[in-house]
Amino acid sequence: MNFNVQLETPRMILRGFNQDTYHQLFAECNQSEIMSILGIATQEEFELEQFRYQGGYSTYNLTIQFFQLVTKEDNRILGWCGFHSWAKQHRRAEVFYSLKHEEDKRKGLMSEALATILDFAKDEMNLRRVEAFIAINNPASYKLVQKFGFQKEAEIKSRYLFGDEVDWDYLYALLWE
Numbered sequence: 001m002n003f004n005v006q007l008e009t010p011r012m013i014l015r016g017f018n019q020d021t022y023h024q025l026f027a028e029c030n031q032s033e034i035m036s037i038l039g040i041a042t043q044e045e046f047e048l049e050q051f052r053y054q055g056g057y058s059t060y061n062l063t064i065q066f067f068q069l070v071t072k073e074d075n076r077i078l079g080w081c082g083f084h085s086w087a088k089q090h091r092r093a094e095v096f097y098s099l100k101h102e103e104d105k106r107k108g109l110m111s112e113a114l115a116t117i118l119d120f121a122k123d124e125m126n127l128r129r130v131e132a133f134i135a136i137n138n139p140a141s142y143k144l145v146q147k148f149g150f151q152k153e154a155e156i157k158s159r160y161l162f163g164d165e166v167d168w169d170y171l172y173a174l175l176w177e
Contacts, residue, residue: 007067007120009112012078014067019058026053039068039077039100062087065125069099069113078104081113083121083130092129093121095145110144118148122176132172142170150174 002024005016017025025034031046040046057064066082079099086093095117097110121127132150134141142152150172158166 004065005120005124007116008072009116011072011109012113013070013072014081014113014116015070017064017066017068017082019056019063022053022057026050057084061089065093067113067117069109078109081110081117083117083125083127085131086125086127090129091127092131093125093127094131094133095121096132097144111147114144114148118174128176130174132174133169134172136168136170142172145172145174148174 002021003015004018004021007014007016025037029037034040034049035046038049040049062084063086064082064084065086066080066084068080069078070076071078077100079097081095081097083093083095095114097114099105099110118130121130130150132141132145133156134145136155151174152170153173154171156169156171158168
């Protein structure tokens, strides 16, 4: 599998995925290979990822740059960090991050990954603004972005609907001029 970029931190390899990477993955690999590469454990997870891919991660004015977090020690997939809703013409994107397993949290892994990925965003993606929409009941997440200089700009009501539940978020932003 050819990743569009590969970054390193002291403990991790960050494998880059963009729209072309996903096209290659789904065109050249079978389901078992895709599940292995993406660290997908169940048929349900695979179908969700396939649905996302078929729906298109990119549009005429928005695209993606994700990074898969993989341990150097044992090549274990930890999770993801990266950017979606990347509007190249406006030089802004929305950051997201997640760790797959509870036992990997509170070890500084996401701080380590985010530091590298934000440098990449500024230097290679040429971003001037990075946004983070964070559920108001997730203080660990907004403490993480605050550590990197993100400032809270707004409270966003009813942004996402999950079944019958409505998510309220804080909008944080990091600006480079």
